[in-house]
Structures are given as structure tokens and as C-alpha cells.
Amino acid sequence: MSWPRNDPRIDDETWEGWQAQFGESDHAAGFEITRDFQPFNQMNDMFTRAFWDPAVRSHDTDGFFASYRMESAPRRGDGFSLRDFALRNAAWVVSDIISNRAGETGLREGFQGAIQPDTPVAPVQAELANPQEEASEIKRIAKLFGADIVGITEIDPRWHYTHRPDTRDMTAIEDPLPEGMTHVIIMGHAMDFDLVETYPSALAGASTGREYSHEAAICIQLATYIRNLGFKAVASMNDTALVIPYAIKAGLGEYGRNQMVLTPEFGPRVRFSKVFTSLPLAMDAPRKLGLAQYCNSCTICAKSCPPKALPSGPPDLGAGSPSTIAGVKKWNADCEKCFGYWAKLKTDCAICMRVCPFNRRYARWQDRLWRWLALRRAPALAHWWQARQGTRPRLKPRDWWARKGN
Ligand code: SF4
Numbered sequence: 001m002s003w004p005r006n007d008p009r010i011d012d013e014t015w016e017g018w019q020a021q022f023g024e025s026d027h028a029a030g031f032e033i034t035r036d037f038q039p040f041n042q043m044n045d046m047f048t049r050a051f052w053d054p055a056v057r058s059h060d061t062d063g064f065f066a067s068y069r070m071e072s073a074p075r076r077g078d079g080f081s082l083r084d085f086a087l088r089n090a091a092w093v094v095s096d097i098i099s100n101r102a103g104e105t106g107l108r109e110g111f112q113g114a115i116q117p118d119t120p121v122a123p124v125q126a127e128l129a130n131p132q133e134e135a136s137e138i139k140r141i142a143k144l145f146g147a148d149i150v151g152i153t154e155i156d157p158r159w160h161y162t163h164r165p166d167t168r169d170m171t172a173i174e175d176p177l178p179e180g181m182t183h184v185i186i187m188g189h190a191m192d193f194d195l196v197e198t199y200p201s202a203l204a205g206a207s208t209g210r211e212y213s214h215e216a217a218i219c220i221q222l223a224t225y226i227r228n229l230g231f232k233a234v235a236s237m238n239d240t241a242l243v244i245p246y247a248i249k250a251g252l253g254e255y256g257r258n259q260m261v262l263t264p265e266f267g268p269r270v271r272f273s274k275v276f277t278s279l280p281l282a283m284d285a286p287r288k289l290g291l292a293q294y295c296n297s298c299t300i301c302a303k304s305c306p307p308k309a310l311p312s313g314p315p316d317l318g319a320g321s322p323s324t325i326a327g328v329k330k331w332n333a334d335c336e337k338c339f340g341y342w343a344k345l346k347t348d349c350a351i352c353m354r355v356c357p358f359n360r361r362y363a364r365w366q367d368r369l370w371r372w373l374a375l376r377r378a379p380a381l382a383h384w385w386q387a388r389q390g391t392r393p394r395l396k397p398r399d400w401w402a403r404k405g406n
Pocket residue numbers: 304305306307308309310333337338339341342349350351352353
């Protein structure tokens with residue numbers, strides 16, 4: 001099977017329209033987008049390729065996905081026992097219930113297709129305050145449901161998948177959002193610090209699964225609230241659009257060398273969900289915080305990556321992998337190497353999240369001082385301090401289990 005094209009080259013009129021609408025905020029966000037830009041076809045993401053692309057699919061990748069059900073792969077290494085896999089899979093289960101419920105229609109809700117509404121849009125619209133007040137109210141409600149950080153930005157078609165797979169036969173289909181969506185609410189969900197300290201392990205995968213289960217509930221609840229107000233709202237996790245550029249545009253963080261959004265609150269230890277809506281809301285602006293700037297002279301994540309999938313040099317346009325979006329200058333991972341490592345482990349890896357110096361609790365004054373130096377005052381001093389401290393050693397999974405009162 002040949003690669004599905006990401007998208008035919010976009011025409012000049014569309015490109016110029018995008019420049020006029022998004023050029024200023026692209027600049028503020030630090031985005032460099034070339035004329036070769038092509039919106040992304042979800043058929044080409046690594047997880048989807050693992051189902052149809054013989055260059056990716058293997059005994060290991062099939063075993064990786066099966067291990068999240070009941071076919072776990074316990075083995076002798078610390079962090080890979082039956083109990084470790086059991087906790088990881090239990091953490092995922094609410095997300096799994098949502099993503100499996102429409103399987104017979106070829107839709108994997110939250111991953112390969114948006115989460116379908118359980119309730120219609122109310123026929124009567126609520127009376128609205130001004131967009132600033134509505135935005136601040138929406139953030140409050142999102143946090144009430146459990147989001148840790150929230151930002152709002154405008155719908156940007158460049159980041160929306162041109163196609164998703166019909167999961168019955170893995171053919172590419174178009175699946176646009178309903179008409180009239182104007183805004184996207186981005187919610188960040190912090191992963192458990194101690195579990196992340198045990199990466200790589202099946203136990204650590206519970207930190208990922210827990211947030212997917214949380215975010216499924218939270219984005220469904222927020223979308224339902226908005227529909228009850230009489231406005232359109234679609235709950236979304238990894239489906240429909242790339243969340244990283246949206247999170248950056250919504251002012252939640254900056255793009256790091258480890259391919260994650262670095263946030264000032266949690267560093268990269270955060271997952272994102274989103275709600276597309278027609279509710280008129282004030283938008284947040286992207287922020288240049290200094291996190292990405294710090295990455296320019298830090299390679300801790302790249303050096304710590306077992307398959308050497310992360311770049312050590314400056315941002316570039318990528319090496320032409322179909323899993324890399326075309327025409328965006330950024331740090332690009334070798335996705336094939338990264339996912340190949342996950343498949344061998346039979347669980348996700350986030351060593352590059354664990355070792356990042358921005359991954360701290362920030363409850364201690366020393367960590368807050370380090371961040372203040374890194375972002376504002378003296379990044380060179382922060383680098384020196386970080387080097388002197390060294391990277392925290394991995395928390396042994398058996399020590400996590402031995403702790404009381406986690
Ligand atoms: S997730 Fe693991 S394998 Fe992938 S880039 Fe990060 S450290 Fe490397």
C-alpha cells in the first residue's frame with residue numbers, strides 16, 4: 001500500500017487567507033510555517049500506521065495493542081509484572097469504554113473520530129454575558145470538572161485532520177466537524193508525578209491511562225454543559241485535530257525538543273483534551289515564556305532517549321517521514337524509532353518527559369527558584385544548577401509499590 005498523501009498542495013488563495021488570519025498569532029507563538037505546508041492525514045500517524053502499514057506493523061506492535069486488553073505481557077523486569085500491567089490497564093478503562101462504544105460503526109471515539117454527543121443542543125440559547133466573562137466562566141467550569149489548566153483559541157483548519165481511518169477496514173474517510181464551530185477550548189490534565197518517575201515501565205503507563213480516562217469524562221462534561229446552554233460543542237481527545245499547536249496558540253505552553261508542550265505549571269507532564277464550540281468566547285494569546293528557548297541549549301531528553309529518536313540540533317522541517325507534518329519548522333522525532341521502542345516494551349515510554357528539567361512539582365521553593373531563573377533571569381545559571389544536580393534517577397517501580405499512602 002502506498003502512503004496516503006497528507007493533502008494536495010494548498011492553493012494560493014487558501015494560503016493567503018491563512019496568512020491573513022493566523023500570521024500574527026503564528027509569529028507570537030513562534031510558529032514557522034513554509035509554503036510547503038500540508039494539513040495532516042490521520043492515516044499517517046504512527047498509531048494508525050501500526051494497523052495498515054506493513055513497514056510499521058509487526059508482531060511487537062500487535063502485541064503492544066493487545067497488552068492493553070487482557071493479553072498483557074508480564075515479565076521479570078521491575079515494573080513489568082502482572083500487577084503493573086493490571087494497574088495500567090485499569091487506569092485506561094474509562095477511556096477504553098468511550099473509545100470502544102461505537103466500534104461497529106468504524107469510529108474509535110476520542111482517538112480516531114470525535115466523541116459523539118449523548119445529548120442534542122438545547123433549543124433555547126442561554127443569555128450570554130460578554131465574551132471575556134463567558135471565557136472566564138468556561139474555564140471555571142472546566143476546572144470544576146477536573147481540568148488543571150485551560151486556554152481558548154480560534155478554530156484553525158490547518159491543524160485539522162483531512163481524513164481519519166474507518167477502523168473497520170482502515171480506509172481513509174473525511175469526518176468534518178459540524179458547521180459553525182468558531183472556538184476551541186484546550187484543557188491540560190497533569191499526570192501523576194510519582195508514576196511518571198517510574199518510566200519506562202508498565203506501571204508508569206497508569207499515569208497516561210489515568211489522564212485519558214479523566215480527560216474523556218471532563219471534555220464530555222464540558223461539551224454537555226455548553227450544549228445545554230444552546231450552543232454546539234464537540235468533545236475531543238486525540239482525534240480530529242492536532243492538539244499541540246492549539247495548546248500553544250491558547251497560551252498554555254511552548255513546543256519542546258521532546259515533542260511535547262512544555263507548560264510553566266507542570267513542564268511536559270500534562271496531557272490535553274479539547275472542546276470545539278460555537279459559543280462566543282474571548283481568546284487567549286500565545287505566550288513566549290522562555291521554555292522553548294531553554295531547549296535550545298539543553299539536550300537532556302535527546303541524550304536519555306534509548307532508541308535515539310529525538311534530535312540534538314536546531315529545529316528543522318523533518319526528514320520526510322509521512323508521520324511528520326509537512327512544512328512546519330520544529331524539533332522532529334524519528335517516530336518510527338520511538339514507536340518501535342514502545343512496541344518492544346509493550347507499553348508507552350515517556351523517559352523524555354520524566355528527565356525534562358521542567359518536570360518538577362513546584363511545591364518546593366528551590367524548584368520555583370530554578371524555574372524563575374530558567375525562564376526569566378538567568379537561564380545559564382539554571383543550566384549550571386541543573387547540571388550540578390544531575391537528572392533525577394528513575395523511581396524503581398517496586399519502591400513505588402512499597403510506598404504507603406500514595
Ligand atoms: S517516548 Fe521514549 S522512545 Fe519516544 S522519544 Fe521519548 S524517550 Fe525516546
